[in-house]
Amino acid sequence: MSQLDDLYRRVIMDHYKNPRNRGTFDEGEAVSINLNNPTCGDKIQLQMQVEDGRVKAAKFVGEGCSISLSSASMMTDAVKGKTLEEALEMAENFSGLMKGESVEFEYEDIESLSGVNKFPARIKCATLAWNALRKGIEQSKTQ
DSSP: OOHHHHHHHHHHHHHHHSOTTBSOOOTTSSEEEEEEETTTTEEEEEEEEEETTEEEEEEEEEEOOHHHHHHHHHHHHHHTTOBHHHHHHHHHHHHHHHTTOOOOOSSGGGGGGGGGGGOHHHHHHHHHHHHHHHHHHHHHHTO
16 A cells, blocks of 8 residues: 555545534524435435525535545535535536546545545445535525
């Protein structure tokens, strides 16, 4: 295992064991999206507070593998303060990362998930939170 792979594994496990933004907002305070991955059993509830076209805050709860939950932790940290368009662009970039494209993120921890694309069965785990983000942005635009 390379030093970079080892570093990436440590970053992923840190987010899994010490998730950022885990929890929920009080009812009515946020857009709420529930998604699951039936092939592996991962589940996530993403909540976002959107104000003036920006993601003011994001939280999640769920159950799943280390890839799924660490990806949710990273995503909720990365989108705080971003415009909805910037957040959507990040979701598109993450899709590119999962296809093996070379993508850089301002929030560098996300790049630790780049190796997931070598394991096609795990890509859905990594993208679950990002798909919830897309749905949440769509939902917030209709409110």
